[in-house]
Amino acid sequence: MRENIEPPERLYLGILARIEREKRRISVIRLAFFGVVASASLAAIIPSFKYVAREFAQSGFYEYLFLLFSDSGAVLASWREFALSLAESLPITEITIFLVMVFVFLVSAKLAIKNIYINSNRKFKLT
Amino acid sequence: MSNLKEFFQSKKFTKSLCGIGAAVIIIFVFQAGVFVGYKKASFSHRWGDNYHRTFGERKHKGAFYKGGFQKDFSGAHGAIGKIINLDFPSIIIESSDNTEKIALISDKTVVRQFRETINSNGLKIDDFVVIIGSPDDQGRIEARLIRIMPSPLK
Numbered sequence: 001m002r003e004n005i006e007p008p009e010r011l012y013l014g015i016l017a018r019i020e021r022e023k024r025r026i027s028v029i030r031l032a033f034f035g036v037v038a039s040a041s042l043a044a045i046i047p048s049f050k051y052v053a054r055e056f057a058q059s060g061f062y063e064y065l066f067l068l069f070s071d072s073g074a075v076l077a078s079w080r081e082f083a084l085s086l087a088e089s090l091p092i093t094e095i096t097i098f099l100v101m102v103f104v105f106l107v108s109a110k111l112a113i114k115n116i117y118i119n120s121n122r123k124f125k126l127t
Numbered sequence: 128m129s130n131l132k133e134f135f136q137s138k139k140f141t142k143s144l145c146g147i148g149a150a151v152i153i154i155f156v157f158q159a160g161v162f163v164g165y166k167k168a169s170f171s172h173r174w175g176d177n178y179h180r181t182f183g184e185r186k187h188k189g190a191f192y193k194g195g196f197q198k199d200f201s202g203a204h205g206a207i208g209k210i211i212n213l214d215f216p217s218i219i220i221e222s223s224d225n226t227e228k229i230a231l232i233s234d235k236t237v238v239r240q241f242r243e244t245i246n247s248n249g250l251k252i253d254d255f256v257v258i259i260g261s262p263d264d265q266g267r268i269e270a271r272l273i274r275i276m277p278s279p280l281k
Contacts, residue, residue: 058223060207063257067274074237078271081259085205087163 027115034112041105048098055091064089166262170203174228174266203262206230209278210254215247217267220256229267230258240275247273255279 007015056062064085067075075082134140206228212219216232232238232247240249250256255278260270 060202060205060223060257063207063276064205064259066276067257067259067272071237071239071272071274074239074272075259077237078259081204081261081271084163084166085202085259087159088167088202088204092160 024119027118031112031115031119034108034115038105038108038112041101041108044101045098045105048094048101052091052094052098055094059089059091061086061089061091164200166203167200170262170266171200172266173262173264174201177266178227201226201228204259204268206256206258206268208256210250210252210256213250213252218250220258230260230270230273231263231267232270232273236260236270236273238273238275245275250275253278 064082067082201222201224206220206222208220208222208228210218211221211227218230218232219227220230221227236247238245238247238249250273255276257274257276258268258270259272260268263269
């Protein structure tokens with residue numbers, strides 16, 4: 001019996017408007033949150049990249065890599081030692097930090113843009 | 128038969144393949160990390176054990192602890208730095224991290240300068256060298272290749 005009850009149109013539109021307002025409020029909060037996270041991670045990418053570049057230079061990775069071009073014959077003869085010296089000098093921690101920053105930036109930027117899109121494509125215009 | 132064909136063409140099968148591939152890569156990378164970490168740690172342990180015997184008291188404060196997750200461990204298969212002592216067949220180099228490493232020269236060692244292979248007698252104190260080799264049980268590096276480089280600008 002209850003299923004046949006039609007709500008008054010004004011009430012119906014009011015409910016929809018309220019739902020829309022709530023959705024918009026949530027998406028604005030999400031946009032603000034992911035926007036801040038994206039900005040912070042973008043700001044962190046630059047120093048972490050500098051850190052990676054500095055560690056690459058300090059660890060001697062470039063010098064070992066240079067051997068591949070200057071002494072390729074000798075390097076091929078001792079390829080195992082060469083590969084291990086390269087692996088040992090790789091600044092893994094710094095690369096990981098940098099990649100995490102890039103990952104966080106990409107994910108948060110995607111979610112922020114998605115929320116901008118949701119906000120600008122509402123079917124129901126709020127009164 | 129058609130069921131089998133559908134199964135092999137299904138997304139589930141592709142996802143399973145990707146999952147197995149990802150697991151293989153993760154296990155391989157993990158094993159490589161364990162292997163390299165073990166080599167570095169055991170070399171650093173032997174190097175530390177023999178350090179005081181060879182060089183006496185450490186001259187640089189903090190030479191043993193440099194912070195970070197893996198910076199305490201010195202590379203076991205290579206060394207880069209300036210030659211500070213020549214006592215054939217061993218040479219001592221001062222690395223950029225202010226630690227001394229001993230490299231052993233043998234008949235298998237190739238010494239290169241510019242485009243030429245030179246005799247190990249051509250090595251001089253203050254030469255900046257890049258060494259690759261394998262670690263021995265006393266924390267030394269049995270050099271396979273020594274490349275004399277131009278000294279880096281400070």
